[in-house]
Amino acid sequence: METDSVRVESSLWIGNKRYRAFLSGWYFSWTEIDERNREKKTISVPVSEVIGVKEGRVEIQPQKKVEDTDLDFTLFYVKRNSKGNGIRVPWSLGRTQFCCPSRGVRDQWITQLRTALKTHSPSRPHRLLVFINPFGGKKRGKQIFHSLVAPLFELAGISSHVVVTERANQARDYILKKDLTGFDGVICVGGDGMFSELLHGVIGRTQQEVGVSEHDPTVMLQPCDLHIGIIPAGSTDCVCFTTMGINDPVTSTLHIIIGDSQPLDVCSVHYQSTLVRYFVSMVGYGFYGDVLAESERHRWMGPLRYDYSGCMVYLCNRSYPGQVQYLPADSHISSPRDNTRCLSGCRVCSESKERLFPHFNSSSSLYSANVSQYSSELEGEWVTIEGRFKCISLTCMSSSCPRSPKGLSPSAHLADGTADLILVREANPLGFLTYLHRHTNTQDQFDLPFVEVYRVKAVRFSLPPGEGEEEEEEEEEEEEDVLEDPEKLCCSNIAGHSQQHLAERKERGNVAMSRVKRPGFVCGPCCTKPRSVSVWNCDGEILPHTEISCRVHGQLVRLFARGIEDSTKP
Ligand SMILES: Nc1ncnc2c1ncn2[C@@H]1O[C@H](COP(=O)(O)OP(=O)(O)OP(=O)(O)O)[C@@H](O)[C@H]1O
Missing domain, CATH: 2.60.200.40 (Tumour Suppressor Smad4)
Structure with missing residues (x-):
């Protein structure tokens, strides 16, 4: 397997400063070079934390702006901020515009970065089912999704089907009954109550599909393939805080985009x-x-x-x-x-x-069907x-x-x-x-x-x-x-x-x-x-x-x- 071999290397400019940029298997790095050719500070971004690579000079915040130039490309990536309101630092969208010496070099960088993304970050979602509770917390669910989350999904090439709930348990019932083919995950924009709806839907559906009775307290439940994402928009958001260390919609969105996976008891x-x-x-x-x-x-x-x-x-x-x-x-x-x-x-x-x-058994589907239906855990x-x-x-x-x-x-x-x-x-x-x-x-x-x-x-x-x-x-x-x-x-x-x-x-x-x-x-x-x-x-x-x-x-x-x-x- 390819590891750290350098795939692309060239001089690039950010503003009027020259950088030596290189892409190895897992990292994209750029080092400032001063007038005397001395190396200064290096910035390194793991390929797995790249959100997108776009032609030209692109901005998405506060509003989307694209300047289509031949020599430039814009890199979007996860940036760790210095402080926040949680027990870890929040993530935000980092953005750097690079100027290349020629169009050919620019196209080569874009192609190689996109290929590296596919190779080194294969478990990213492509299509998501999103449930928004318009009444959760301070009733800002719809606004949070449309202003903070949707632009990031679009940037990362993720398509989403959005359901704004009209009643309690609608999200749970939807997951239990509707065709979910093609979705890589389900997302709630709401609080712990909304998360619980998704949890019940995803577990219930998985058990239905394999014919396991949830009512049997001794049965070994089938682990669920469909990932759940939480965009915090509730009153307490305890599950989000405990699994992320922070209640921040942008941090949650970025974790979803890069396809992070955290198993949960x-x-x-x-x-x-x-x-x-x-x-x-x-x-x-x-x-x-x-x-x-x-x-x-x-x-x-x-x-x-x-x-x-x-x-x-x-x-x-x-x-x-x-x-x-x-x-x-x-x-x-x-x-x-x-x-x-x-x-x-x-x-x-x-x-x-x-x-x-x-x-x-890694060769079979998740966790293998060999697992006995009845658990020895209760012994x-x-x-x-x-x-x-x-x-x-x-x-x-x-x-x-x-x-x-x-x-x-x-x-x-x-x-x-x-x-x-x-x-x-x-x-x-x-x-x-x-x-x-x-x-x-x-x-x-x-x-x-x-x-x-x-x-x-x-x-x-x-x-x-x-x-x-x-x-x-x-x-x-x-x-x-x-x-x-x-x-x-x-x-x-x-x-x-x-x-x-x-x-x-x-x-x-x-x-x-x-x-x-x-x-x-x-x-x-x-x-x-x-x-x-x-x-x-x-x-x-x-x-x-x-x-x-x-x-x-x-x-x-x-x-x-x-x-x-x-x-x-x-
Ligand atoms: N359209 C809706 N109308 C009424 N209730 C809804 C609707 N959509 C979802 N619900 C229910 O509202 C309940 C509370 O929602 P949610 O968890 O999103 O917010 P919260 O209670 O403010 O936050 P937290 O649970 O973190 O304290 C959930 O149990 C959910 O089932």
């Missing part, structure tokens, strides 16, 4: 033998469930509702009884307290591929923990966001086939506040006596006897009352259920009566009824079940991303 949530949901970020019971539930009642406040609800729920100082069972991951490989960070090219994640897909010693918990969370990734740059579990990995289970036991309010506050600074949030963290492959949660799922039907009946009389909403113990969930329950009608009585006590300012059962917050959606089981599916999907680039490296 996905967790499935089952209730008995029914698939409830998939998630990549987190599922949380107790505090996180209550905050989401409370915030649903204050949607009119906009994004402020999360701060408000967080304060209210904190003041309630609740804890919940339950039994957590987990299947530990191999602690020799990594641990949630080993102070490592999953960065681009992470060794733990790349080595895990062999462990996750031992029958991988092993389950560990049981009982107690009262302020919150229980399970996260497949660090789940960082601008407010919590290190995230819920700073050493979690994106693609190692594990998740981190965090148990926060009953604690005094000040202790719990310390735990919460440590998510926003550099202190270790796990270094507290009431906090435990485990790296796991699967988790089960059950309520103490007498608090089981059937008894929850009683609460449903109370919810029925609320639906009939919305006035009751503000003081009801369903503070917790999303409007969608309430609607679903109302639709179900026939609610069973239950005779179980709970002790009556006032638990805080936001709730005047007893609460001994919380709800699960799954990536921002309230789950309709409490006794759930979760299982990690290693590297189930692929994103157009490369993980967080280490900004300390040159």
